[in-house]
Amino acid sequence: MMLFWLLLPPLLMFAASFSQSVWARRLLPISSFAVLIPVAILFRLPKPYALWGDYLVADDLNTYILLLASVVGIGVTLALLTLDRHVRISQKALYRFYRFFGLFWVGLSLSILANHMGIFWIGLEMATLSTVYMIKTNHTPAAHKEAWNYMIVGAIAISLVLFGIILIYASAKPLLGEKAMLFDALLHSAHRIPSPFLFEMGFALAALGMFVKMGFFPMNLWLAHIERAAFYPVAALFSGILESGVMAGFFRFSQIAGKVNYDHLFLFVFVYTLLTLFIVSFLIFRAKDFMRLFSLSGVEHMALIALFWVSGGTFAALLHFGAHAFLKPALFLSTGVLESGGRYRFAGALRGYHGVRGKLFWFLVGLFMLAIVSLPPSPMFFSELYGFGAMIDNAKASHHLLAMLGAIALLLVLLSVIFYRFVAIYQSMKYEGEETTKLVYGSEVAALAIFAVGLVALLLPGTLAFLKSIG
Amino acid sequence: MVDFLIGVFLATLITALFTTRLYRLLFWYALNSLTLGLLALTIGTRLHDRAMLLSGALTILLKAGAIPYILKVLSRKFALVRQIPPGIKTQYAIMLVPAILVFTFYLAEPISHMVQGNANYVAVSISSLFLSLLLMIEHRNVAPKIVGFLCMENALFLLGTTATEGMPMLVELGIFFDLLMAIVVINLLLYREEAQS
Amino acid sequence: MSALLLYFLTIVLMLLVAPLLLSFIKGIKMWLLYKRPVSILQGYRNFAKLLRKESIVSREASAITRVAPFLVLSPLLVVLFYLPPAVKGAYYVSFVDAFTITGLLALSTFFLMLLGLDSASSFGGMGSSREAFISALVEPAMVLTIFSVSMMAGDLGVGQAGVNLAEHFPAEHMASFLFAAISFFILLIAENGRIPVDNPETHLELTMVHEAMILDITGVYLALIESAASIKFVIFASLFAGLFLPFGPELAWPLALLVFLGKLFAVALAVALIEVHTAKLRLFKVPNLLGIAIVFAFLSLITFYVLGA
Numbered sequence: 018m019m020l021f022w023l024l025l026p027p028l029l030m031f032a033a034s035f036s037q038s039v040w041a042r043r044l045l046p047i048s049s050f051a052v053l054i055p056v057a058i059l060f061r062l063p064k065p066y067a068l069w070g071d072y073l074v075a076d077d078l079n080t081y082i083l084l085l086a087s088v089v090g091i092g093v094t095l096a097l098l099t100l101d102r103h104v105r106i107s108q109k110a111l112y113r114f115y116r117f118f119g120l121f122w123v124g125l126s127l128s129i130l131a132n133h134m135g136i137f138w139i140g141l142e143m144a145t146l147s148t149v150y151m152i153k154t155n156h157t158p159a160a161h162k163e164a165w166n167y168m169i170v171g172a173i174a175i176s177l178v179l180f181g182i183i184l185i186y187a188s189a190k191p192l193l194g195e196k197a198m199l200f201d202a203l204l205h206s207a208h209r210i211p212s213p214f215l216f217e218m219g220f221a222l223a224a225l226g227m228f229v230k231m232g233f234f235p236m237n238l239w240l241a242h243i244e245r246a247a248f249y250p251v252a253a254l255f256s257g258i259l260e261s262g263v264m265a266g267f268f269r270f271s272q273i274a275g276k277v278n279y280d281h282l283f284l285f286v287f288v289y290t291l292l293t294l295f296i297v298s299f300l301i302f303r304a305k306d307f308m309r310l311f312s313l314s315g316v317e318h319m320a321l322i323a324l325f326w327v328s329g330g331t332f333a334a335l336l337h338f339g340a341h342a343f344l345k346p347a348l349f350l351s352t353g354v355l356e357s358g359g360r361y362r363f364a365g366a367l368r369g370y371h372g373v374r375g376k377l378f379w380f381l382v383g384l385f386m387l388a389i390v391s392l393p394p395s396p397m398f399f400s401e402l403y404g405f406g407a408m409i410d411n412a413k414a415s416h417h418l419l420a421m422l423g424a425i426a427l428l429l430v431l432l433s434v435i436f437y438r439f440v441a442i443y444q445s446m447k448y449e450g451e452e453t454t455k456l457v458y459g460s461e462v463a464a465l466a467i468f469a470v471g472l473v474a475l476l477l478p479g480t481l482a483f484l485k486s487i488g
Numbered sequence: 489m490v491d492f493l494i495g496v497f498l499a500t501l502i503t504a505l506f507t508t509r510l511y512r513l514l515f516w517y518a519l520n521s522l523t524l525g526l527l528a529l530t531i532g533t534r535l536h537d538r539a540m541l542l543s544g545a546l547t548i549l550l551k552a553g554a555i556p557y558i559l560k561v562l563s564r565k566f567a568l569v570r571q572i573p574p575g576i577k578t579q580y581a582i583m584l585v586p587a588i589l590v591f592t593f594y595l596a597e598p599i600s601h602m603v604q605g606n607a608n609y610v611a612v613s614i615s616s617l618f619l620s621l622l623l624m625i626e627h628r629n630v631a632p633k634i635v636g637f638l639c640m641e642n643a644l645f646l647l648g649t650t651a652t653e654g655m656p657m658l659v660e661l662g663i664f665f666d667l668l669m670a671i672v673v674i675n676l677l678l679y680r681e682e683a684q685s
Numbered sequence: 686m687s688a689l690l691l692y693f694l695t696i697v698l699m700l701l702v703a704p705l706l707l708s709f710i711k712g713i714k715m716w717l718l719y720k721r722p723v724s725i726l727q728g729y730r731n732f733a734k735l736l737r738k739e740s741i742v743s744r745e746a747s748a749i750t751r752v753a754p755f756l757v758l759s760p761l762l763v764v765l766f767y768l769p770p771a772v773k774g775a776y777y778v779s780f781v782d783a784f785t786i787t788g789l790l791a792l793s794t795f796f797l798m799l800l801g802l803d804s805a806s807s808f809g810g811m812g813s814s815r816e817a818f819i820s821a822l823v824e825p826a827m828v829l830t831i832f833s834v835s836m837m838a839g840d841l842g843v844g845q846a847g848v849n850l851a852e853h854f855p856a857e858h859m860a861s862f863l864f865a866a867i868s869f870f871i872l873l874i875a876e877n878g879r880i881p882v883d884n885p886e887t888h889l890e891l892t893m894v895h896e897a898m899i900l901d902i903t904g905v906y907l908a909l910i911e912s913a914a915s916i917k918f919v920i921f922a923s924l925f926a927g928l929f930l931p932f933g934p935e936l937a938w939p940l941a942l943l944v945f946l947g948k949l950f951a952v953a954l955a956v957a958l959i960e961v962h963t964a965k966l967r968l969f970k971v972p973n974l975l976g977i978a979i980v981f982a983f984l985s986l987i988t989f990y991v992l993g994a
Contacts, residue, residue, distance in 0.1 A: 183647050212602035
């Protein structure tokens, strides 16, 4: 029953996309607000709460992630109301967009809530396939090419994940039987898995698939190009919901892998994320338009989250994750306005806003721009502090303190490169370039406001305590 | 018998790598899926696993029958290019394919000690995974890339049936469902392509 | 029956059946193309006709033209003695390995090429160079394939390998066995100049390989060359039958010989079907096909060694 209410808004969206009337579209933001009710109830229920047998189980971690994804979903539905004002899109294509958005949301809700590796994978695959079409709604040759590109690379990534899942299943099946597909069962008996090598091989492949999907090394520019070619809500969905789903999977898999062999897990993720950050920070430095900039910064933050998580900084990772899940979709949605009229330049993007809505818009966007590089009041600042703290603690416990400290120093250098670039861009947006009038619509400001509220809510003592309790 | 089917599976995949015509490629894919289905049926009968029998039958129906046929119809409908010379020259592919095979066989060696029963099949499925990746890489056209993706699905299915003696029924049905959805999405993508030009 | 008698009987049988097989292929092809098929005995008739005819040798030709046809035929006749036995209990040569057989076949091809060059016509040179090109690619795959099968059979000698396979079929090595079979079949087609590689029926200068070399040869010499071609096919077919279809020899000897003949005709049928269904490859695409054969031969070896499957 609970599951039904959770999936109702996306299913409603799927159904509404078949009706051609405008009011159906107007109704959607309200109906998607309704998803907050079951999520809120889910928070109150005793954990772990079985939504569907062993297959879908809600615990603190995935309820939190589901909440983040739901808020992003609401924000995107709001922004979608005025999508046709900013870009050229036919009515039919817009309805199709809604249809596949609905499927995408269903798939990722399943993925996030899954306690079963198979369900996790099926949801992820469903979401991947539906995104292909969402990319395609933009009627340009570039978007067409990137849609195929996404289809192919996404299929490879997702196949790697399935491959890993099968190997993990094979490694634990002698011990657990059919239950070897369940995350919690695997977690409980991780010590007793008969063939750890097989498990680690499976984990490495699955993690590789998930990393590719999030745009880690070696596919750094892949997502950026796709998001550049697609309409801006697609990018918001990627960064807000899709990466939540993938990250949720990564959290689960790495929890188990950490119990099997913590050193291997840490080394693997550490080297991988450091490599990713190294490349991404320089790519950010060379980014020439908002989409690619934000997309690459998304890769950077995902790498940081993964790094914090495996370093034992659960709290830091979750806080960072939450902050990113609110900030990045907000920035992506605002890209629609910042680049209005097809002007991709940074200079002057934050000038030329009039009226209350306009003022509010540039204020919020400016705030978000600075918050994403973790200027102090931002939750990201605290999360990074805690995250580096966790890494140092981790280093103290191990035998290679110096190497770790060096790595952290390198990380800080890379982050400061990114920081410097973002501040420079912000200044250029605000103080350079000519002024052109840009139109901002109420629904977009509302979406940004929701994300801002969410961001503030993350810093409330109650939330922080909740996040600490998850760890 | 199972060894024989595994051999046919790998052989059809390698032949598909060197194919330069689309319909021939679809034929090899269908044969590949057919051996996979027969394999699942054989192993299923040996283990008395009804779920595996069902998924084997589904594989034969869907992957060896329906999907190649649908792809053929689609390629007619959208007038896809049917001459698909591989981007990697055959001379290089001849060296590359054995290199991949040796690499994956040795890669899989420690694994195959751990999987009970059908140890070699893990190696074969890993190498067929890499070969289907190669199939996707070596072509510039869309259609063979799709076939490569489907072959990859087959390789994973092979791993699922042989390494774990059958995945849970739910997962297999889900994979089939996603495969059908992939076909729908491919249809839509192709449709758009036509509408554009 | 005594072992030696059976041995010679098999060889005589193979010699007799050799022209029959090629006519059989031709007949099947014509039948499938809705033509009236040639008589299956056409091979013998051609042989008899050529024997009656006067042989003319070009003025430019040296003594090689007179000697080479015998040298083309004789290595193949020697190979006939080294093949795996068709009947259990028959005498067989156990120690001859893949290198010897490939070498003898290459020797025959070498004299054929020499013959083509000796006629000093442009066609002969062209045919010889093409033949050299193809056979250079065939040999490594051939050695690999026969080696791989010998490994599975547990003996390097080809004859012994055939006996071992018939006695104890390695079902656990089915996969690598299959790969070797695919590879060998491609080689059979390539080395005998059948359709995807060479068309034995055409005299079109762009495509011919084998025919180009023997364009100037007449009479008895041509009869020798033609019978060499048919014997080569019989050698390959019986190698395929003995190594890759290893069943039947344990039966009583008349029955076993019958099964053996059936296998030869089955191979011929398969070749005919392939010929009808495929177009001839361009000469420079032939290495691709042979490359596939090499891949499969290699695959067979590594599957056997690494996986043991």
